[in-house]
Amino acid sequence: MLRTFAIDQGRIVEDRTAEEPREARLGRAHWIDALEADEDERAALNRFLTDELPEDEDVEEIESSARYFVDIDGIHVHSLFLAQSEGRHETETVAFILQPARLITLRDEDLADFRLLRMRARAGQVEADTPESLLVTMFDQKVENLADTVEDLHLKLEQVSHTVLEDEEADYEAAIDNLAKLEDSAGKIRLCLMDTQRSISFVLRHLPARSPSRETAREILRDVDTLMSHIAFLFDKINFLMDSTVSFINIEQNQIIKIFSIAAVVFLPPTLVASIYGMNFQYMPELSWKYGYPMAICLMIAAGIAPYLYFKHKNWL
Numbered sequence: 001m002l003r004t005f006a007i008d009q010g011r012i013v014e015d016r017t018a019e020e021p022r023e024a025r026l027g028r029a030h031w032i033d034a035l036e037a038d039e040d041e042r043a044a045l046n047r048f049l050t051d052e053l054p055e056d057e058d059v060e061e062i063e064s065s066a067r068y069f070v071d072i073d074g075i076h077v078h079s080l081f082l083a084q085s086e087g088r089h090e091t092e093t094v095a096f097i098l099q100p101a102r103l104i105t106l107r108d109e110d111l112a113d114f115r116l117l118r119m120r121a122r123a124g125q126v127e128a129d130t131p132e133s134l135l136v137t138m139f140d141q142k143v144e145n146l147a148d149t150v151e152d153l154h155l156k157l158e159q160v161s162h163t164v165l166e167d168e169e170a171d172y173e174a175a176i177d178n179l180a181k182l183e184d185s186a187g188k189i190r191l192c193l194m195d196t197q198r199s200i201s202f203v204l205r206h207l208p209a210r211s212p213s214r215e216t217a218r219e220i221l222r223d224v225d226t227l228m229s230h231i232a233f234l235f236d237k238i239n240f241l242m243d244s245t246v247s248f249i250n251i252e253q254n255q256i257i258k259i260f261s262i263a264a265v266v267f268l269p270p271t272l273v274a275s276i277y278g279m280n281f282q283y284m285p286e287l288s289w290k291y292g293y294p295m296a297i298c299l300m301i302a303a304g305i306a307p308y309l310y311f312k313h314k315n316w317l
Contacts, residue, residue, distance in 0.1 A: 002041050004029035005121060012126040012134060014118065030131055031103045035110060045104060049073045049097070068202040074099035075206050079139075080195040081111050082146060082188060089149075089185040091192060096135060098203075103131040105138075113142050129212075132203075136213040136220070139200055143223050146189055146196075150230055153189070157182055157237060164245050172249050179245065183238045190231045197224045262311060269303030 004015040007030045015025050026032060026044060034045060046052050050072050067078040075098040080091045095106040107114070117138065120126045128134035160178050163170050204217045277286065277296050286292040 001035045002026070002037065002044070003033040003035070003118070005031040005033070007128055007130070007134070010127055010129055011124050012121045012128050013124075014121055029102060030128075031134055032105070033114065034104065034106045035114075036108055037106065048099070048102065048104065064198070068199065070206060073097060075203065077135075077199050077203060079142075079199045080192045081107075081113055081142060082149060082192050083109055083111055088181065089188045091188050096138075098131060098135050101131070103134055113138070113145055116145070117141060132207060132211065133213045133216075135203065136200075136216050139196060139203075140216060140220055142192075143196060143220055143227070146192055147223070147227055149185075149189060150227055150234070153182060153185055153234060154230075157234060157241070161237070161241055164241050164248070170248075172245050172252075175245050176242065179238055179242050183235070183242075186231055186234050186238065190228070190235075193224050193227055193231065197221065197228075200224070265311075266304050266308050269307065270300035273300045273303055 004025045005012050006015055006028060007013075012031065015029060017025065023044065026048075032045065034041060037045065042052075069076050075096075077096040077098070078093050079096065081094050083090045083092045092107065092109040092111060094111070097104040097106070105114075117126060120141075126134075126137060128137055156178070160175055160182070164172070164175050200217050200220050204214060204221075207214050207217065273296065277284075286295070289295070
């Protein structure tokens with residue numbers, strides 16, 4: 001799917017004139033957004049390039065030289081964006097090709113950042129004078145959305161913290177599962193922030209010296225630095241809560257083992273008495289006693305009570 005946008009009086013406006021030929025809409029567009037482009041759509045975009053559009057495996061390359069470079073077709077940036085799938089955060093790579101007359105974005109997922117940008121464009125809230133300022137605006141919104149996600153992550157972490165540290169009926173296994181998910185999400189967010197830092201630094205080096213977007217790009221870098229510090233704090237807190245949860249589980253297990261150990265010690269002396277009087281020797285003086293059986297029962301009870309009282313005296317119970 002190809003969506004086209006134009007810059008009109010300093011704002012981004014979506015081109016919705018479906019009756020016009022696609023080539024005409026693409027030719028006057030300042031931003032072409034390609035979502036899961038098919039072969040026909042890719043061929044239509046290739047007329048703006050001397051080389052072909054990057055394939056999926058090219059976009060996913062992790063080498064810096066493959067993600068950020070400049071060639072005859074323009075400035076190429078392959079940046080990670082945060083996505084959500086089945087309740088878990090994932091990362092998706094978006095390919096940006098910045099040319100003097102247009103910005104081309106190539107992606108395979110319908111990301112929330114782009115949906116929000118389209119909604120804001122329809123409301124006339126996306127300001128841009130040039131394709132390069134639009135690119136910087138996209139990264140600015142990306143960082144804002146990451147900041148919102150970090151805040152949501154912090155709130156969820158506070159809930160888990162209350163459960164682990166204050167709830168006496170806490171389900172520690174569920175808490176560990178939630179902490180593992182939060183740690184995974186924090187890792188994906190940090191990866192996106194690090195990638196954004198590298199992307200903006202690269203774009204900043206190639207912006208014109210007098211471009212108004214340079215100051216916006218620097219502000220984005222400052223925001224990223226702040227969020228990186230916040231993410232580091234969240235990682236520390238997640239690790240602390242994980243260690244605390246595991247410690248509480250160990251304490252509960254030790255309590256159970258302690259109970260079994262004390263029970264074994266309490267029942268050991270009565271078992272010893274019963275074993276002695278269960279031996280089959282011919283001459284055992286107590287066998288002929290009239291009160292031998294009650295005496296043996298009382299002896300076993302006393303042998304069990306004695307260690308129990310000793311443990312209570314030592315405050316082991």
